[in-house]
Amino acid sequence: MGMFDKLIANLRSSKKTIVFTEGNDARILSAASKLLKEELMGVILCGNADEVKKAAADGGFDITGAEIVDPATYPEMDALVAQMAELRRGKMTEDECRAALSKSNYFGTMLVKAGKADALLGGATYSTADTVRPALQIIKTKKGSNLVSSSFILFREKDGVEEKISMGDCAINLGYTDRVDKEGNVVLSAARQLAEVAVETARTAAFFGIDPKVAILSFSTYGSGKGGTVQLSHDAVAEARALDPTLTVDGEFQFDAAVSAEVARTKCPDSKVAGQANTFIFPLIEAGNIGYKIAQRLGGFEAYGPILQGLNAPINDLSRGCTADEVYKMAIITAGMA
Numbered sequence: 341m342g343m344f345d346k347l348i349a350n351l352r353s354s355k356k357t358i359v360f361t362e363g364n365d366a367r368i369l370s371a372a373s374k375l376l377k378e379e380l381m382g383v384i385l386c387g388n389a390d391e392v393k394k395a396a397a398d399g400g401f402d403i404t405g406a407e408i409v410d411p412a413t414y415p416e417m418d419a420l421v422a423q424m425a426e427l428r429r430g431k432m433t434e435d436e437c438r439a440a441l442s443k444s445n446y447f448g449t450m451l452v453k454a455g456k457a458d459a460l461l462g463g464a465t466y467s468t469a470d471t472v473r474p475a476l477q478i479i480k481t482k483k484g485s486n487l488v489s490s491s492f493i494l495f496r497e498k499d500g501v502e503e504k505i506s507m508g509d510c511a512i513n514l515g516y517t518d519r520v521d522k523e524g525n526v527v528l529s530a531a532r533q534l535a536e537v538a539v540e541t542a543r544t545a546a547f548f549g550i551d552p553k554v555a556i557l558s559f560s561t562y563g564s565g566k567g568g569t570v571q572l573s574h575d576a577v578a579e580a581r582a583l584d585p586t587l588t589v590d591g592e593f594q595f596d597a598a599v600s601a602e603v604a605r606t607k608c609p610d611s612k613v614a615g616q617a618n619t620f621i622f623p624l625i626e627a628g629n630i631g632y633k634i635a636q637r638l639g640g641f642e643a644y645g646p647i648l649q650g651l652n653a654p655i656n657d658l659s660r661g662c663t664a665d666e667v668y669k670m671a672i673i674t675a676g677m678a
């Protein structure tokens with residue numbers, strides 16, 4: 341529980357409110373009852389009040405103190421529809437907004453937007469896309485960010501020593517391509533986007549007590565390989581340094597050069613990151629998603645995430661296979677970031 345101590349202490353003094361989109365899921369109710377009992381945060385559960393209460397009673401979960409809100413009977417629905425229609429002007433009609441708000445993923449997200457909650461956790465039954473899309477459309481990227489990405493914090497304790505590393509983006513961006521305007525001019529290069537992922541992942545890592553040494557990964561080390569996304573990883577290093585001159589970042593590196601001092605001595609002896617990286621940036625979602633799961637399943641790391649980065653408010657996604665304990669921990673992380 342080491343990495344949660346500080347977050348928990350902060351939450352106790354700053355009482356935030358989290359909204360759970362799947363209010364009648366047993367895992368959510370179990371986590372909610374624990375969060376309420378420990379007085380860590382206010383809890384809003386989306387769903388039909390009778391169904392939520394029955395599910396809580398069936399599971400033996402005490403959810404006294406939770407607010408249950410049902411989109412079907414929400415008294416301020418008209419105002420929420422109007423606010424969403426304004427935000428989505430030109431993209432969604434009022435009728436489309438009303439239909440979207442009948443579902444708890446959009447409804448919960450609008451509760452955050454309207455200031456009724458500080459954070460949202462969903463995805464116990466919704467897919468990642470259905471949890472994240474409302475946030476992208478309504479909460480939007482924060483000032484100075486061009487894209488939302490995600491990272492995982494991986495934690496393990498071995499022989500009494502705690503080890504924490506970070507990996508991004510393993511869950512959101514399907515690829516990085518240059519964004520161009522109507523005339524074909526590049527307005528946001530792919531490398532700049534990957535650099536933003538690196539900077540945001542380092543910030544998230546720092547939030548969790550990691551002193552980030554960022555390696556932008558590839559199948560090439562300092563130009564040893566060509567093709568694929570090698571150039572993207574290479575260019576992202578310079579872009580990341582330009583974006584945040586205080587960042588300790590280097591690459592492009594193969595994973596062994598990034599983590600093994602021995603390999604680093606041979607391949608890139610002058611690097612301040614090689615051999616000691618703790619924050620890993622993947623040029624492709626496939627590599628990132630597979631990579632963090634290898635660390636989790638074969639490396640014995642506990643994986644927390646995906647933690648969304650670059651949004652205006654903390655919204656996070658659960659895995660549909662999540663346990664009640666994972667919901668509890670992700671709620672602490674999510675509200676802790678508010």
Ligand SMILES: CC(C)(COP(=O)(O)OP(=O)(O)OC[C@H]1O[C@@H](n2cnc3c(N)ncnc32)[C@H](O)[C@@H]1OP(=O)(O)O)[C@@H](O)C(=O)NCCC(=O)NCCS
Binds near residue numbers: 470481513646
């Ligand atoms: C995140 C994801 C759902 C977005 O896909 P999408 O909804 O098809 O995206 P669209 O291109 O239709 O864009 C929808 C809106 O989100 C915005 N958006 C999309 N990706 C974004 C990003 N990375 N950052 C910021 N905004 C983004 C778009 O600008 C658009 O906004 P607008 O409607 O106001 O113009 C998609 O990238 C995805 O499925 N990612 C992988 C999720 C996954 O399965 N992960 C593995 C499991 S952990």
